[in-house]
Amino acid sequence: MTLDLVTAGESHGRELVAVLSGVPAGLRLDRAAIDAELARRQHGYGRGGRQKIEKDRVDVRAGLRGGVTLGSPLLLAIPNRDWENWSRVMDPWEVDPEAAERRRLTAPRPGHADLVGAWKYGHTEDLRNAFERASARETAARVAAGAVCKQLLTLCGVSIRSGVLALGGTALLDGPPSFADLEKVDDASPLRTVAPDRESDLVTRIDEAKHAGETLGGVVGVVARGVPPGLGSYARWEERLDGQLAQAVMAVQAVKAVAIGAGIETASLPGSRAHDPILPGRGGLRRGSNHTGGNEAGVSNGEEVVVRAFMKPISTLREPLPSVDLATGKAAKAAYERSDVTAVPACGVIVEAALAFVLARALLAKFGGDNISDTLEALAAYRRRLGKLGPEGFVAP
Numbered sequence: 001m002t003l004d005l006v007t008a009g010e011s012h013g014r015e016l017v018a019v020l021s022g023v024p025a026g027l028r029l030d031r032a033a034i035d036a037e038l039a040r041r042q043h044g045y046g047r048g049g050r051q052k053i054e055k056d057r058v059d060v061r062a063g064l065r066g067g068v069t070l071g072s073p074l075l076l077a078i079p080n081r082d083w084e085n086w087s088r089v090m091d092p093w094e095v096d097p098e099a100a101e102r103r104r105l106t107a108p109r110p111g112h113a114d115l116v117g118a119w120k121y122g123h124t125e126d127l128r129n130a131f132e133r134a135s136a137r138e139t140a141a142r143v144a145a146g147a148v149c150k151q152l153l154t155l156c157g158v159s160i161r162s163g164v165l166a167l168g169g170t171a172l173l174d175g176p177p178s179f180a181d182l183e184k185v186d187d188a189s190p191l192r193t194v195a196p197d198r199e200s201d202l203v204t205r206i207d208e209a210k211h212a213g214e215t216l217g218g219v220v221g222v223v224a225r226g227v228p229p230g231l232g233s234y235a236r237w238e239e240r241l242d243g244q245l246a247q248a249v250m251a252v253q254a255v256k257a258v259a260i261g262a263g264i265e266t267a268s269l270p271g272s273r274a275h276d277p278i279l280p281g282r283g284g285l286r287r288g289s290n291h292t293g294g295n296e297a298g299v300s301n302g303e304e305v306v307v308r309a310f311m312k313p314i315s316t317l318r319e320p321l322p323s324v325d326l327a328t329g330k331a332a333k334a335a336y337e338r339s340d341v342t343a344v345p346a347c348g349v350i351v352e353a354a355l356a357f358v359l360a361r362a363l364l365a366k367f368g369g370d371n372i373s374d375t376l377e378a379l380a381a382y383r384r385r386l387g388k389l390g391p392e393g394f395v396a397p
């Protein structure tokens with residue numbers, strides 16, 4: 001059974017849902033830990049008014065009994081508190097024409113889903129039909145599913161952390177982060193950066209951007225530690241772990257580039273400095289460096305899995321760019337609706353969820369198991385097989 005994730009729901013609809021199938025039976029889930037991940041996604045200086053309305057909490061509607069997975073698909077729902085203000089506009093069966101008219105948008109925002117959604121799905125009359133789904137509110141569902149994957153990964157000895165590496169053009173760390181770099185991140189700080197002492201300057205920068213009607217992008221780093229070697233495959237291109245990671249991370253709204261390890265930096269280094277020496281270590285092999293970011297030939301190599309995601313600035317601008325009103329065909333300013341100035345800190349949490357899903361899927365593909373105890377036994381047997389020639393840090397639970 002493959003681990004599979006489908007999400008549904010509109011930004012101002014009744015709720016966001018995730019269907020996560022392929023989770024082994026027997027996994028005890030911690031509801032508070034899922035809610036904690038949802039709260040982390042909502043955190044961060046520079047977010048719009050929506051985050052004050054929503055206090056996301058997961059509601060598990062299927063696949064769980066007494067807090068333990070049944071092996072059947074999990075249905076995770078995150079109700080939208082804002083729904084009561086939007087039901088007349090977004091009701092699945094009956095929309096109030098006057099309320100919908102007041103919320104109708106027809107001048108597409110450059111950089112958002114509006115124009116392509118109008119063309120592709122025929123949503124020319126009201127761009128809301130496109131962007132309600134394209135909105136990153138959808139990532140609440142991905143984060144809830146990722147939180148379940150994290151709980152599975154924790155049992156297998158894997159932990160994941162993230163942090164902001166750059167914001168609005170100010171770099172706080174050059175190159176790829178290590179897990180230790182990300183341990184400096186304080187989740188309660190305004191921006192979840194790797195340099196908490198520099199955050200007050202960045203807060204000022206965000207205030208200035210807000211004042212000017214501007215938005216800011218940035219870079220997040222995400223690292224998974226304890227990933228068993230051998231996840232992914234070089235035998236089939238679509239099973240390459242680096243490819244799967246890049247796809248899942250790039251699929252986060254507004255992420256426009258992904259780097260695995262020092263992928264960007266090694267392009268300009270000579271081969272002798274780009275690769276990671278293999279050295280004898282204590283109880284296993286160790287590496288002299290981790291430029292590959294834990295991936296060799298599309299397979300995890302037991303080192304930290306390191307990913308950077310580059311996020312563009314939010315495309316909804318209070319000083320909008322030129323556009324065309326699709327209702328009249330005339331030049332117009334792009335639509336504006338309440339929006340974030342920056343969402344880079346939240347992006348880190350979402351990319352963590354993307355990593356958690358891909359790693360859990362690859363781990364289950366390798367070790368299988370209809371019950372979690374089967375998965376853990378297979379993992380331990382694999383560790384025994386690798387023995388002293390395995391990676392030094394690979395300690396099976």
Ligand SMILES: Cc1cc2nc3c(=O)[nH]c(=O)nc-3n(C[C@H](O)[C@H](O)[C@H](O)COP(=O)(O)O)c2cc1C
Pocket residue numbers: 048111112113134135136139252253254255314315316338339340343346347350
């Ligand atoms: C956490 C997060 C919050 C976002 N908030 C907004 C927002 O408030 N306004 C906006 O226009 N775009 C926002 N975006 C980005 C849009 O969802 C995204 O640009 C849009 O769906 C088009 O997709 P693309 O940028 O990947 O091409 C956000 C993205 C993330 C990851």
